[in-house]
Amino acid sequence: MTYQDTQRRYGVISLLFHWTMALLIIVQFMALGGYINEGEHWIGNNIVPWHVDIGLLLLVLVSLRIIWMLSQRQRRPEVHGQGAMQLLAKGGHFLLYACMVLMPVTGILLMVGGGHGLGFLGIELVAESKNEIPWAVALGEWHAQISWLFVALVLGHFAAALYHHFIKHDDTLIRMTAKRFDQS
Template identity: 30%
Template sequence: MSLGNTERQFGPVARALHWLSALLVVAAIGLIESHDFFEKGSSARSLTAILHMQAGALVLVLTLPRLFWRFTQVLPSITPPPPAWQNGLAHAMHFVFYALLLALPLSGIAMRQAHGDVVTLLGVSLPALIAPNDDLHETLESLHELMGNAMILLVLAHVAAAVVHHRIQRDDTLTRMLPPRR
């Protein structure tokens, strides 16, 4: 069994990277959105923030091999082929996805470092690249939140598009990213 993509199907590596990234993005969103349910200074609130940061950092770690795999593998074709405008929109959406998968964790790391915090990934301290700076921290925090909201909208649009392709257009857009049926 090949690990790579074929003309008709994403391979197991592409599928694993996609679904693990999706799980981590949804976890990061869910954790930070649940953050405000807990009292300031509580251990539960701190834990949601820590887990959000770990999920985000893992997204960054996964995105690098994911990009490598994406650009070294064939892209399975969609059957029946969608209109050209849908292909263009899909490529634009994926470009923004990959940009956010990189920019969100990097801005989060920079934001925490500008706040003067030591940032860790699975217990390993990352090198401080930014000196504490309150103004920069506030700017990065606003940017991170804006990009996070854009990611939420993009995830919802991505899921909606997959459902439309599967249920209305009846093409294989969604099934290309699922394990092959036996």
């Protein structure tokens, strides 16, 4: 198994980016638990307090991932399908990237714009302030809206992966894992 992608499969670096970020993003979706009992439950008390730290880590990861993806563009596997279906898959991947960037950016705008400041693992990055920045809050308010689009995209993406694996029996899911695809 190579570090770089090949035309047949994703390499170790792409696998690490994909699955580490997928896990952290699903953890971030737990913030939707705020709608249940006003967030007063185990997830609200133990997972959601890490939301900003994990979100900032995801911003660093997505920046590195985009650089990596651009460097592997000519090498990595072609998305399966033809015409409209291929366009849908490629458009879906593009929107997933857009959400991975926009979520942390709007989150930061919400926090800084609202005067709450910003910290990472206890290190202060932006100090609290009494002054709100109205334009930053207005843009930051898209955070919740975009999160719903993101959840829908991930569900569609998950369903597409299962469809390829269990119904079409092709290598789409396997090439995003460390396993080899066996035609038999």
